[in-house]
Amino acid sequence: MAEPASLTLAARLDNLAAFSAAVVAAARLHGLEESRLGAIELALEEALVNIFSHAFPEGDGEVTVTCMADENSRFVIRIEDDGPPFDLLAREAPDVTASLDERTPGGLGIHLIRQVMDTVTYARQHGRNVLTLIP
């Protein structure tokens, strides 16, 4: 990938498909194998849905997703928003050995991101939340 590819859209669920299509196209262009694209789609959805619901519960913000190559030519997905500080990585991991009765609906998304991505980082930069995913 030569130039970073960037997409900014309203932080709403109906933009999920557009973000996903853009990132998958960029990943293909970068040369990622088809078998990795599902994991990328999954991590992106989980991250965006968390941002949409936690940072912008009223759907009144914007999210920017940028795909680029890092200095080691790895494919990097950067997700930025200007919502209140929100570190989704700080959320408690779910107990994936719990029984049905003990299971609660929360936290599974973050767990999936961590499992299917190689590196996940969060930073608060210049008043923005910056989440970086490396597959």
Next chain:
Amino acid sequence: MQVTSDNTTGPTVVSVTGRVDAVTAPDLEKQLFALIDDGAARLIVDFGEMEYISSAGLRVILATAKKLKTVNGSICLAGLQGPVREVFEISGFFSIFKAYETVAEAREQA
């Protein structure tokens, strides 16, 4: 996403095809809950033609299982394969759900 159900014999077999993501999951929940409200207590969910599932879809399966428990019902999974199977696996769902290779096998055991 498309949901079809068959209750002609024994348990109700629900086939879910396509993508279950945050956008389509509420519709899946609505359809599964409607089946239970209509009296289906034993469900076999066929994932054979499912292309993609995220945590939103997993939450629906969890909620469906909890609802079935209140009516002494049961749910089992069939046909999980590829990336969809992986998502179930890393979420630890195989320790709480019975899963079978095929719907026929699930019918035999159900």
